[in-house]
Amino acid sequence: xxxxxxxxxxxxxxxxxxxxxxxxxxxxxxxxxxxxxxxxxxxxxxxxxxxxxxxxxxxxxxxxxxxxxxxxxxxxxxxxxxxxxxxxxxxxxxxxxxxxxxxxxxxxxxxxxxxxxxxxxxxxxxxxxxxxxxxxxxxxxxxxxxxxxxxxxxxxxxxxxxxxxxxxxxxxxxxxxxxxxxxxxxxxxxxxxxxxxxxxxxxxxxxxxxxxxxxxxxxxxxxxxxxxxxxxxxxxxxxxxxxxxxxxxxxxxxxxxxxxxxxxxxxx
Numbered sequence: 168x169x170x171x172x173x174x175x176x177x178x179x180x181x182x183x184x185x186x187x188x189x190x191x192x193x194x195x196x197x198x199x200x201x202x203x204x205x206x207x208x209x210x211x212x213x214x215x216x217x218x219x220x221x222x223x224x225x226x227x228x229x230x231x232x233x234x235x236x237x238x239x240x241x242x243x244x245x246x247x248x249x250x251x252x253x254x255x256x257x258x259x260x261x262x263x264x265x266x267x268x269x270x271x272x273x274x275x276x277x278x279x280x281x282x283x284x285x286x287x288x289x290x291x292x293x294x295x296x297x298x299x300x301x302x303x304x305x306x307x308x309x310x311x312x313x314x315x316x317x318x319x320x321x322x323x324x325x326x327x328x329x330x331x332x333x334x335x336x337x338x339x340x341x342x343x344x345x346x347x348x349x350x351x352x353x354x355x356x357x358x359x360x361x362x363x364x365x366x367x368x369x370x371x372x373x374x375x376x377x378x379x380x381x382x383x384x385x386x387x388x389x390x391x392x393x394x395x396x397x398x399x400x401x402x403x404x405x406x407x408x409x410x411x412x413x414x415x416x417x418x419x420x421x422x423x424x425x426x427x428x429x430x431x432x433x434x435x
Contacts, residue, residue, distance in 0.1 A: 172391045176403045180421035181210035183428035184399040186271075186305065186333045186353055186381035189214040189235070190224050193385070194396040201232055204399040210234065211434065212399050215271050215305060217242035219253045222260070229265050236432065238305055240270040246281035246289040254292065261300045267432040268330060269297035270305025274318075277310040287314060294322040297330070303431055304330035306350075312341040323348040331431060334383050335369055342369045346377055351431055353381045356389030356397065358408045370412050375423045379431060380405050 184204065189212070192200055204212060213236045216225045222239055229237040239261050241249045261269055272293040274286050281289075297304045304326065308315040315337070323329065332345050333353035342352060352373050357363050370378070382389075382405070384397035389404040406424070410417040428434065 175207050175400060176407065177207050178403060178406070178417065178421055180208065180418065181425060182208050182380065182402050182406065182421065183425055183434070184209055184212040184382060184402060185331065185379045185428050185431070186213060186215055186355070187384040187397075187399055188217070188386075189228050189384075190221055191385050192396065192398060195398070197228070197231065200398055200400075201234060204402075205234070207400050207403055209399050209402060211236055211428075213238065213267060213432065216240050217271050218245040219248050219250070219256070222253075222256055226260060226263065226266070236265045236267045236434075238268045238270045239266055240268075240272045240293055240305065241289060242271045242307060243273050243275040243286045243290065244278065244280040246286045249285075249289045249292075254296065257293065257296050258300070261296065261302055267434075268303045268305045269293055269300065270330070271307050271333065272304060273307035274311035274315050275307060275309045276314075283314075287318065291318055291322065294318070294326065298322065298325040298327075301327055303328040306330060306332045307334070308332060308337055308341070312337050316341055316344050319345065319348060319350075323350075328431075328433070331379055333381060334387070336366055337369075338365075339369055339372060342372065346373065351377045351379050351427060353379050354409060355381045355383045355405060356387040356393075356401065358412065359390040359404060360393075367412050370409065375413065375415070375419070376427060378409070378424060379428045380409070380424045
């Protein structure tokens with residue numbers, strides 16, 4: 168380990184990883200990823216589906232270890248691959264054991280990998296499925312604040328369990344709207360980046376009972392380990408940074424984020 172990289176802190180409270188992509192991790196075997204996560208207090212890991220091609224794969228991962236939970240959904244990047252068969256698969260497996268949400272769904276106008284009209288249609292269709300299945304949603308939104316807000320305004324009343332806007336990097340206006348509608352906001356390693364004052368501003372304005380922690384691994388590794396593949400084991404650094412931004416004890420962030428994640432995904 169480099170001298171400028173301190174050890175990962177270990178706290179006396181369990182942590183829930185609310186958003187990662189275990190099937191994308193390459194640097195360590197899954198057994199090692201989970202062992203390292205457990206060693207720093209991670210109790211559960213939610214691995215996120217993003218495309219028709221990995222819906223089954225995340226279900227397979229969930230079956231490998233009781234600590235793994237999963238979602239079913241299609242990311243806006245893959246909206247053009249969404250079909251009636253995909254919708255049927257979501258309905259079939261969207262309430263399976265340890266399938267905890269419909270996601271990752273939403274809009275991405277930054278990369279525009281899919282036609283925007285298609286993105287909006289697929290987002291709306293999956294929100295309707297989540298309402299039908301009485302599941303929360305995991306939402307991705309980037310450079311699409313106005314359309315995200317318009318679509319959520321239509322569907323939020325039918326989503327009894329609401330959900331989370333993960334890796335929140337949007338404007339404060341959208342953040343406040345989502346919070347008012349009862350959604351949670353997910354924060355990850357971005358809050359440790361030097362140029363992320365906009366995200367820290369939203370974090371500062373987010374009530375403690377409406378935030379959850381995530382890594383989005385293998386992406387967005389927090390300082391001081393930027394440059395390495397991200398993994399759930401780095402969650403303690405995110406916990407620490409939230410405590411710093413919110414000016415509250417680390418113990419409070421641990422307790423509240425854990426309770427929030429349990430409530431969000433109906434963990435027993």
